[in-house]
Amino acid sequence: MSVPTAAAARTVCAQLPVLGRDVTVPLVTGGEVTYAALDYAASAPALQRVWDDVAAYAPYYGSVHRGAGYLSQLSTDLFENARRTVTDFLDCRPDDQLVFTRSTTDSLNLLARALPAGCQVFVFETEHHASLLPWQDARVTCLDAPRTPEQAVETLERALAGRDPHGPALVCVTGASNVTGELWPVRELAAAAHAHGARIVLDAAQLAPHHPVSVRDLDVDWVAFSGHKLYAPFGAGVLAGRADWLSAADPYLAGGGASRKVTRREDGGVEVEWHDSAARHEAGSPNVIGAYSIASACKALTEAGFDALVAREEYLIAKVRAGLAEVPQVKVLSLFGDDAPRVGVISFVVEGWNSSHFAAALSAEYGIGVRDGLFCAHPLVRTLLGGDPQTQGECGAPEAAPGEKSLNAIRVSFGAGTPDEHVERFVDAVRELVRDGARWRYRTQDGRCVPAVG
Secondary structure, eight states: OOOOOHHHHHHHOOOOOBTTTTOEEEOTTSSEEEOEEOBTTTOOOOBHHHHHHHHHHGGGOOOSSSOOSHHHHHHHHHHHHHHHHHHHHTTOOTTOEEEEESSHHHHHHHHHHTOOTTOEEEEETTSOHHHHSTTTTSEEEEEOOOSSHHHHHHHHHHHHHTSOTTSOEEEEEESBOTTTOBBOOHHHHHHHHHHTTOEEEEEOTTTTTTSOOOHHHHTOSEEEEEGGGTTOOSSOEEEEEOSHHHHHSOOSSOSTTTEEEEEEOTTSOEEEEEOSSGGGGOOSSOOHHHHHHHHHHHHHHHHHOHHHHHHHHHHHHHHHHHHHHTOTTEEEOOSSOTTSOBOSEEEEEETTOOHHHHHHHHHHHHOEEOEEEOTTOHHHHHHHTTTOOOOOOSSOOSOOOTTOOOOOEEEEEOOTTOOHHHHHHHHHHHHHHHHHOOSSOEEEETTEEEEOOO
């Protein structure tokens, strides 16, 4: 596997400044080291630009949509301008609606509440639980994991061909896997959905931080993502897309802001007239700082240029994959194969190691933060691991259910704020741990592998 030179990568785009880049952490073996945050797929660090924008606004914070005072009006303008900025970032259609939520999970649960009666939902078993589980009140068809992008489209087309052509249907699909990082054929899946009279929602939680997302170009009906994966970790998310199902549904939350008019009835109850706009699903005082931080991150990524960001990330991906390929005991997990395009998310297992033990050693002995487990995508990880148990090593995995094998993996993930040194240290640490073993003793505590003390 060829790896671009570091000089070439830096020519197209330097890493973006993020918070925490100079944080040092203690090592169990003694001393301290600069922390290597390689768990971007869970939560990316805040861009320095985002933090600076939020800090500059904080003294002017006020409640939106309700106040006559200057700070309330300023905050209202900032909140609605943030909506317009994110709408532009997603290249939404003129009549699309953008609702600020708490996260991708919240966005997809909101859409699940807005499904028309009798809606049938099609979702691959490969989805993150945020897009696999919200549809419990609908008729759900769970599709087997495809092994090529073409097979994904063919599988969906066969499933849609057998549905009731007169009822509503929705397809939910990820843009980039949170386990393998592989890009999914979203445009082709959207075409298949629309050809069979279905709509499609894109889970862009792992796609939006790494690649441009155009609602119009991809031709998806809705897109959902989280701020905390887009370098804006302030508890906000987005659902953007077609307004009709959202406007026809009962409000996601009932309360102030969602209602246009509330009157008493003679029988003692209340009569409510709900908003038709995004406010219908934004009851209560909204997370102004969260919305503003997402908009700030969108601006920062747009100004940096996705072509340059993608080029540098591909350099880092190639560097990590080439390093792991040199260690025979490492097996990288993949659905679509080595040549599939992907974002900076790579999961793997190490022969002879329990993944929790390996991740604990990376943290305690090298100051490297990765993730281990099933990554809120249990069916996918079990499929990728082929149902084979891992050797337990010194630390056992969390207890499996009776009759179920214990499975887990390690995930390394990175992005626009990752320096070369962090991925180099990671590759060196993997090689050293496999060759020499851990230098410390570990034990299982509350289902986690931790360094033993005393």
